[in-house]
Amino acid sequence: MSSSRLGLRLAGCLLNVSEGRRKHIVENIAKAALLDKNGLNHPEVSVLNIFSDQDYNRSVITIVASVEKLGSSVLAACLEAFQAIDMEAQEGIHPCLGAVDLIPIYPLTGVRIEECGALARSLAQNLVMHIPGCSVFLFGEADLPGKRSLVQRRKQLGWFTRRNFSDLQPDLGATPARRCGLTGVGASLYVMNCNVTIDSHDLSAGREIATAIRGSNPHGLKGVQAMAFPHEGKIEIACNVESFEDHEATESSEDTQYVAYNVLGHQYTYVSPHYIEAQVKKLANDRGIGTIGRALVGFTPQECKKCAEYAIKENIGEFWKIREGVFM
Structure with missing residues (x-):
């Protein structure tokens, strides 16, 4: 129902x-x-x-x-x-x-x-x-x-x-x-919270990765705010993932870059946690660093x-x- x-x-x-x-x-x-x-x-x-x-x-x-x-x-x-x-x-x-x-x-x-x-x-x-x-x-x-x-x-x-x-x-x-x-x-x-841990103690590398994926970066991920923190002996890339209006976005799968959902007939979109993790993994691998895992703080909007x-x-x-x- x-x-x-x-x-x-x-x-x-x-x-x-x-x-x-x-x-x-x-x-x-x-x-x-x-x-x-x-x-x-x-x-x-x-x-x-x-x-x-x-x-x-x-x-x-x-x-x-x-x-x-x-x-x-x-x-x-x-x-x-x-x-x-x-x-x-x-x-x-x-x-x-x-x-x-x-x-x-x-x-x-x-x-x-x-x-x-x-x-x-x-x-x-x-x-x-x-x-x-x-x-x-x-x-x-x-x-x-x-x-x-x-x-x-x-x-x-x-x-x-x-x-x-x-x-x-x-x-x-x-x-x-x-x-x-x-x-x-x-x-x-x-706003969803999605954190990805990289297998490194290098905070400067973590900050470079966070900067690269931020929505404020021309090549970053729309709606993503990212910070890097020391966490349990590693570095965590902590992301606030904002929803936004985008009438051109039609994808609705967690495996794609964007996920769409509706509230009162209005369509909103956010970057998939899986895609965020994949981008962090790629940027970390480019620096010779592995990733350990992803944590979703609570829920996706849906x-x-x-x-x-x-x-x-x-x-x-x-x-x-x-x-x-x-x-x-």
């Missing part, structure tokens, strides 16, 4: 928190998303996946819900996260600005991107209202009127290197408290939609516990 016939209007949030080493804290954050204001499990919310990385000290929690319930669900998870994570003590390889570092909202089914932007703005206002010391920057559909991208905002704010918040001017809230840091809240088309529809229809809140790789 189609999602439209089920009457589902679903959106998702890939909640990025700056904690990946204390499993119980991350799971408490995930469980908080499932409870309503009376402490009861909410039937229109599910946590599909938890992806944690100890080296990065970062977790990505995939929360899906009806568009009417997602804001309160993510707010509850953030309240738990801000209580448990102290940015003054946080250490990890992955860049971050906040205890709750990133709150991206994505349309999944029956929801327009503009609705996700309005939801993100409302959530940002509630965060600074309910959490002392919380400060927010906006991006994408939540950042009106300019709709600056997450990449633009991160560069402006010094996301890669900053730990001093005293001179930051957030979009909402006061100067960021050192314990909380600064949180990004926004909305866009679905997988997220299908899992969300199933989990909500079947009222499975802790969906992450029934899929393989419970705590990846």
